[in-house]
Amino acid sequence: MRVTIKDVSRIAGVSIKTVSRVLNKEKYVSDETRRKVEEAVAALNFSPSLAARTLAGSRSFQIALIYDNHSPYYIHAVQEGVWNRCREEGVRMLAQPVDVESPTLAQEIGGLIDETHVDGVILSSPVTDAPAALEELERRGIRFVRISPGTNHALTSSVFMDDVQAADDMTTHLINQGHRRIGFVIGHPNHMASDQRHFGYRRALDRAGIAYEPGLVRPGTFDFESGMEAAEALLKLSAKPTAIFASNDDMAAGVLSYAHRIGLDVPHDLSVAGFDDTPLAQLVWPPLTTVRQPVRELAYAATDQLFCPDPAIVHQRLQHELMVRGSTAPLRKS
C-alpha cells in the first residue's frame, strides 16, 4: 500500500508532526532528529500526498499556467521556462489551455482554482489581457504574474519585452539598408503585441521621415497562411515594397514562400524580416532576420516573481535582440 507519514514516523521514532516539520523545513528541529527523519524518508522512498497537504495546509504546491496561443513554439518555450523554475521550487505546474473568446472563460478559471487550490497563476498572452480572466483572479485574491501583457495593470506584476522598440529597431535596420517602401504584416488582433509592433514600425518610419502608407500595411493572424496572403496583396501592388516586415516568424515564412513561388530571389529582389526568433527562423531558406524574444527567460522570470515572498508589484523588462540573418540585404543600386 501507500507509504504515509505515519510509516516514516514509526521508522524514525518520532511523531508524525515532527516528520511534517522536516518535510516543510521548519525551524526548531534538532539536527539529530532531522537526520533520522531524512533517512527514514529515503529508506521508504516517501513522497507526501499533495492532496492531503493541500487539504490540510494553506498551500497546494501547485501553480497554473494559463494560455491560449496557437504557436506551438511559443507555448513550448513558456512551459519550459515556467517548469524550470517550478522544479527548483518543488512545485507542480498545471498547464491549462483555454479559449480567450469563450464566454465561460471566467467560470473555467474559477473552477480551476476551486478544484486545484493553486497557489498562484501565470498568465500568458493573450489571456493576459482578457478582462474576464483578470477580474476573476482578483476577485479570488489569487496572486498572478503576466507574461508580456499588452495592457497596463498597475496592481499585478508582469514580465515583458519592449515590442514597440523591437519593431522600431527592425524597421530601422531595414531603413538603414536603404529600403524606403517597407511592407508590414500586422499580427493577430487578439494580441496586444500586434498593435505595439505596428506602432514601432510606424515610429521608425516617422523618425526617418518616410510617410506611412496604409496600402503597404496588411492584416494578418500570426499564421503562415495569412503571411502568404499578405505577401500576395503587397507584391501585386504597382508600387511594390522592397522589403516586408512580418510581425512574427510564421507569417514571415509565408511571405518567403510566396516570394519563392513567384520567382523572387530573397534577399536580392526582396528583403523579408520576421519577429520572435522561433526555431523556424533558421529552418527556412534563407534564414530569417528576426527579433529574438527571450520567451523562456520571460516565463522563468515571471514564475520567479510569483514565488518571491516580497509582494511588491514589479514590472520587469527583458532585453530583445536583433538577429540579422540572410533574409535581409541592402537595397541593390539599380
Place this chain on the structure above:
Amino acid sequence: MRVTIKDVSRIAGVSIKTVSRVLNKEKYVSDETRRKVEEAVAALNFSPSLAARTLAGSRSFQIALIYDNHSPYYIHAVQEGVWNRCREEGVRMLAQPVDVESPTLAQEIGGLIDETHVDGVILSSPVTDAPAALEELERRGIRFVRISPGTNHALTSSVFMDDVQAADDMTTHLINQGHRRIGFVIGHPNHMASDQRHFGYRRALDRAGIAYEPGLVRPGTFDFESGMEAAEALLKLSAKPTAIFASNDDMAAGVLSYAHRIGLDVPHDLSVAGFDDTPLAQLVWPPLTTVRQPVRELAYAATDQLFCPDPAIVHQRLQHELMVRGSTAPLRKS
C-alpha cells in the same frame, strides 16, 4: 471563503452525501432531489475540491502525460490530443516533461504518482521504451497506455502507426519517380521509430531490387543541424544521391537548407522527403513531401483507451498518409 459541499447541501436541503451522489452521477437519487442539488450547485458556482476527492475517494480525476521529446510541434499535438479527451471526461491532465536518460527516472515517476495519486498515465515516445519507467509503473499497478511505442509489450495497451510501412511507402514513392540513388538520414538513436523507418527504407529498396548502400545512409538526431550535416556529407559524394529521404521534417528542412546553400534546385536537381507532416513541412520552400503522422488522433485514442473501463489490452493502429508536395519530383531524363 471557499464554497463547500456543505453549503450546497444546506441550500438544496439535503445531506452532504446526497450532494456527493449527484456530483458523481450515482444511481438512487430521485429526479426531484437531483434537480434541487443541481440548482444549488449552479447558484453557488460550486466546484468540488480535487484534493478532498482524491484523499477520500479512490480516484483523483487526474492523469499524467509523461514525455521527453524535443520537438515542440510533436509535444504540442500530443498535449492537445490528450487534453481534448480529458476535458470530455472532466479529468485533469498533468503534463510532465522528464529526461529519459536520467538515472533517477523511476524515482521521479514514482514520486509523481505518490504525490498526485494519478489514475493513469500516458507515455509518449521515447519514454514508452524506457525500461525503468515501465517497471516503475507496473510495480505500482498503475494503468498506462503508450503512444507510438517502439517495443512490444504485451501487457499494456498502445496506440501507434506503422512506421515501417510508412517509410516503405515513401521510399517506394521516390523509386516510382525514377530515383535509384536515394539517400537516407536516420533519426535519433533514442527513438525506436528511427530503426523502424530505416528498416522500411531498406525493405522498399530490396523489393525494388536496388542494393542498399551504407554510404548513402547517414546518422541524424531529428534536428535541423543534423539534417544539414547529413546533406553535406551525402552531396559531397562523387556518386551523389538524386533524392534524400530524411526521417523527420526538421532534418528534411536541414537538407533543404543545405541544398539551397550550394545552389541546388529542389526538386529538379534533388528530391527531398520528410516524415511527420509537422506544420513546418508547409513553412519551407518548396513544401515538403512527407508522411502525415496522426499525432493528435494517436494521443486522443490513447487517452480514450486509458478511460475505457474494459481492461482488455488493445493495440490500436492508426493510418498514416503520404503527403505529396513540391519537394519531390520525377527524375529528369538526362
Place this chain on the structure above:
DNA sequence: CCCCGATATGACAACGGTGTCTTATTGGAC
C-alpha cells in the same frame, strides 16, 4: 396483508497531511 428487493437518503468514520496549542528541556541574564 406481509415480506422482500429495489430505491432513496442520511450518519459517521476515514483519507493523510498541517495548524494550533501544550508541554518539556535548554542555557544564559540577573
Place this chain on the structure above:
DNA sequence: GTCCAATAAGACACCGTTGTCATATCGGGG
C-alpha cells in the same frame, strides 16, 4: 538559584470529500 526566552517535540482537531453501513419508503408477488 530563579526566571524567561528560545528550542524541541508531541497531542489533537480539522481540511472537504467519499466509502460503508444503517435506515426508511415504495411497489408488487405470494
